[in-house]
Amino acid sequence: MENLKDFMKQMQLNSQLSLDDIPNLDLYMDQVIQLFESTFEGLKRDEQEKVLTKTMINNYAKGKLFYPIENKKYSKDHLMLIAMIYQLKGALSINDVKTTLYKLNKMVVEDNFELAKLYESYVQLADESMKQLESEMKQLIDDVEHQSETLASNDADYLQELLLVASFVNMSNYYRRAAEKMVDRIATKNDK
Structure with a gap:
């Protein structure tokens, strides 16, 4: 598999909105969208994908995912x-x-x-998680290469990529399930 550092760089996992990126003044919705588009642009799979839209923000507001804004402006906390x-x-x-x-x-x-x-703790933990992911990916790539040695095929590269995709999806599902269990705990405490 290609160089792990190059692969990680292509994923642009270090795209985070840091506190320094957030202006100390309130922003209108169009400015919020522009800030998010420029910050998270590298995470889009293609040009048509939108990071954030007016509809998304309005749905978050209507769904009470964040507290109400004032004077059509979004604060640093928002x-x-x-x-x-x-x-x-x-x-x-x-x-x-x-x-x-x-x-x-x-x-x-x-x-x-x-x-x-x-939020600063959240960003720091995201950075640490990315470092941990790099280590785990290196181990997983080694494991896949070892497992694929037993598969005699002219398409060895494809089979390795297939096994990596499946392994990444499995890991993602494990983490998502753990997160959902934690959400259930939070929900139980919120109900009290």
Whole structure:
């Protein structure tokens, strides 16, 4: 398989909206969309895919995934929440995202919780997860190469890629299931 570092770089997993990327002034919806498009552009599979649209933001607002905006402007806290929603919705249902963020939204509004500290931890953990993924991918590629040695075929490269896709999907499913179990725990606590 091609160089792992090149493969990881192509995936652009380090695309995160950092606190430094978020302006210290409130933004209109079009500005929010532009910020997200420029930050997460490398994660799109093709040119037609949209990172964030007005409809998505309106649906998040109507679904109460983040607390209401004021004067048609989105605060720094809103942008952090939307960035978290963007990442969470890749693996969880919108209802699970709402359940997960319900108490956080309440804390921000009612307790003046300083979201920036939590968000910084979130970004740092994402960076650590990416490093861990690189290590796990290297091991998985070695395992696939070892397993595929037993498959006598002219299409050995394809078979290795197939086994990698299947392995990546399995890992993704395991992590998603773990996340869903954690959401269920949060939901139980929210109901109390």
